[in-house]
Amino acid sequence: MNEEIIITVNNLKTYFYTNQRCNKAVDGVSFKLKRGKTLCMVGESGCGKSVTATSIMRLLPTLARIEEGEIIYHSEEGDIRIDQLAKNGKKMRSLRGSEIAMIFQDPMTALNPVYTVGFQIIESLRYHTKMTKRARRKKAIELLRGMGIPLPEQRVDEFLHQYSGGMRQRAMIAMGMSCNPKVLIADEPTTALDVTIQAQIFDLMNQLKETYKTAIMMITHDMGVVAELADDVVVMYMGNIVESGTVEEVFKTPAHPYTKALLKSIPVLGCGKNQELEPIRGNTPDPYNRPEGCQFNPRCDYCDEKCFEMPNDFKVTGTHHAKCWHYRKVLENE
Amino acid sequence: MLEYITRRTLVLIPMLLIITFLIYAGLELTPGDAVSFMVSPDVLANISPERLEALRESLGLNDPFVIRYFKWLGGVLRGDFGYSLTSGVPISKIVIDRLPATIELSVAALLISTVLGSILGTLSALKKGSMLDHMLTVAGMIGVSIPQFFFGLVAILIFALKLGWLPSGGRMMPGYDSFLDRLPHLVLPAFVLGLTMTAGVMRYARASMLDALNKEFIKTARSKGIPEWRVNFIHGFRVALTPVIVLVGFRLPMLIGGSVIIEQIFQWPGIGKEFVAAVRGQNLPLVMMIALFFVLAVLIASFLVDFFTALLDPRVKLD
Ligand SMILES: Nc1ncnc2c1ncn2[C@@H]1O[C@H](COP(=O)(O)OP(=O)(O)OP(=O)(O)O)[C@@H](O)[C@H]1O
Numbered sequence A: 001m002n003e004e005i006i007i008t009v010n011n012l013k014t015y016f017y018t019n020q021r022c023n024k025a026v027d028g029v030s031f032k033l034k035r036g037k038t039l040c041m042v043g044e045s046g047c048g049k050s051v052t053a054t055s056i057m058r059l060l061p062t063l064a065r066i067e068e069g070e071i072i073y074h075s076e077e078g079d080i081r082i083d084q085l086a087k088n089g090k091k092m093r094s095l096r097g098s099e100i101a102m103i104f105q106d107p108m109t110a111l112n113p114v115y116t117v118g119f120q121i122i123e124s125l126r127y128h129t130k131m132t133k134r135a136r137r138k139k140a141i142e143l144l145r146g147m148g149i150p151l152p153e154q155r156v157d158e159f160l161h162q163y164s165g166g167m168r169q170r171a172m173i174a175m176g177m178s179c180n181p182k183v184l185i186a187d188e189p190t191t192a193l194d195v196t197i198q199a200q201i202f203d204l205m206n207q208l209k210e211t212y213k214t215a216i217m218m219i220t221h222d223m224g225v226v227a228e229l230a231d232d233v234v235v236m237y238m239g240n241i242v243e244s245g246t247v248e249e250v251f252k253t254p255a256h257p258y259t260k261a262l263l264k265s266i267p268v269l270g271c272g273k274n275q276e277l278e279p280i281r282g283n284t285p286d287p288y289n290r291p292e293g294c295q296f297n298p299r300c301d302y303c304d305e306k307c308f309e310m311p312n313d314f315k316v317t318g319t320h321h322a323k324c325w326h327y328r329k330v331l332e333n334e
Numbered sequence B: 001m002l003e004y005i006t007r008r009t010l011v012l013i014p015m016l017l018i019i020t021f022l023i024y025a026g027l028e029l030t031p032g033d034a035v036s037f038m039v040s041p042d043v044l045a046n047i048s049p050e051r052l053e054a055l056r057e058s059l060g061l062n063d064p065f066v067i068r069y070f071k072w073l074g075g076v077l078r079g080d081f082g083y084s085l086t087s088g089v090p091i092s093k094i095v096i097d098r099l100p101a102t103i104e105l106s107v108a109a110l111l112i113s114t115v116l117g118s119i120l121g122t123l124s125a126l127k128k129g130s131m132l133d134h135m136l137t138v139a140g141m142i143g144v145s146i147p148q149f150f151f152g153l154v155a156i157l158i159f160a161l162k163l164g165w166l167p168s169g170g171r172m173m174p175g176y177d178s179f180l181d182r183l184p185h186l187v188l189p190a191f192v193l194g195l196t197m198t199a200g201v202m203r204y205a206r207a208s209m210l211d212a213l214n215k216e217f218i219k220t221a222r223s224k225g226i227p228e229w230r231v232n233f234i235h236g237f238r239v240a241l242t243p244v245i246v247l248v249g250f251r252l253p254m255l256i257g258g259s260v261i262i263e264q265i266f267q268w269p270g271i272g273k274e275f276v277a278a279v280r281g282q283n284l285p286l287v288m289m290i291a292l293f294f295v296l297a298v299l300i301a302s303f304l305v306d307f308f309t310a311l312l313d314p315r316v317k318l319d
């Protein structure tokens, strides 16, 4: 058992095969998820965040395949190679929900409309615990209460369409947390919600992290969310992790031009309305027609001939890495 | 609930009025009347016009069309359905005699097509792209495109005449009238009647199931680590079922229409067979009564569809 790390992802490559073409959606991603810490994954739409998360859960659609790399879950009984397990096999199922849980972006479509919320929470408990029927129901009510849902005894028997948007997302988190998982993967859990509800939900997740030492992997577009929640950050671009490090490192001293551009293009909450925002120039490349070398080179100010070769993962500090030939120049703001 | 039923019933009344009026008018436009079928052609040639007129008068055929319609309607409302113009038997008796056979046949066909169609369609969706799926798709296409009477004749030819496994027609042998004795008679007509609908339900169930399996909540269900059968059936099939039930309801008129032909082919002594005879004989009161039953059956079916949809989908309320 690894004391500090719960999931190690090593050089993960997940490709999609559609219409005889190959989309290298995730192309060599490595990162470590620490116990009881929050890792935020940021990046533009389509850069492969969700695919990375679903690879870990082994919930990829049939046209996607893990081509290379390893996903290691450091369980109490020893390491488990998730990438080598049968997709919907017994072992993988015993991890899903009980050890690694996932909450999805849109609870309206991610929960089943024809069953009560209680039924769907209880379903996890049924397969991962030895609780009696009554105990399971009681636990479901407790979970809803814990998520701040009023009148949980009543709400437990209600359907999704009877919940408000914020309550739906809480119910989803309750479902994810029902078996006290070691890892919670949240794929943009609050994009559909207003800011107050969003803040409440983050509070909840922080509480869970403190109480149960759950590691949280949070996928988001929102730099404000990152600033508020993250311990560590990874920045993805076109299927690669271009920069990783602690929040302070990545936010204060970005070492990759993309991170820098990303930080400039997004208003940070609490920085006033006089921030200078600069959109990143150019467009995201076509995933089927990728640039040579560093994927960001067509849009990068630092680009030179060296950049047509894929850069190594340069070590900035012990925890801070950047995939850029010119990271020193970027750091020094030249 | 009670309010809903009342409202639906109230809506039914004008619909029934319009539909029966249209049928009445349609029959009025066809050439000839009951008298020309009651009296044999050679007698008809020699009979005096006065006597023919008297016969028409006595049968009430000489009143203007609208008056006759309302007379008929008044009778129906008083519970007096009239007499068959050709045999003189009270129509209520004919209906009571023949209705059970038709209900038996239709319900059997309905059960076969719903159950078989959903099972095959679901299987096809779960094994999408497999040999089985391709075979079922082809079978489904054949099923919906070949006319029922043709299937009926082929089935009689193979299973009754060549193989001799099942009787070729009728509903029972004299003296053997328990359900089990009658069952062999029911098999062929019920399957043939249900076949087209089975194919339709199968194709629809496949599409509906594939649609359900593509939903986000299936991924969520999987993410909980529950077994695959539970993901597919408790989550997928359950959601796929509602549209299938709706389709079955909407196809019910086709089933009822089909029963008229199938009863004819298999000499099934139901209301459909009687209907064909009544239309041929311009036996207006009987035609009207049977048509009324068909319309009623369809309307009840649509009510049942609503009811089942509300039962299956918590988002739908009866109101
Ligand atoms: N089901 C799928 N079929 C085909 N291609 C897919 C599928 N899901 C994702 N992709 C492709 O994989 C790549 C990465 O997609 P992914 O969903 O991981 O993006 P993302 O970073 O989560 O974006 P967003 O922030 O918009 O959610 C994209 O190029 C996308 O086109």
Ligand SMILES: [Mg+2]
Pocket: A049, A050, A051, A187
């Ligand atoms: Mg995504």
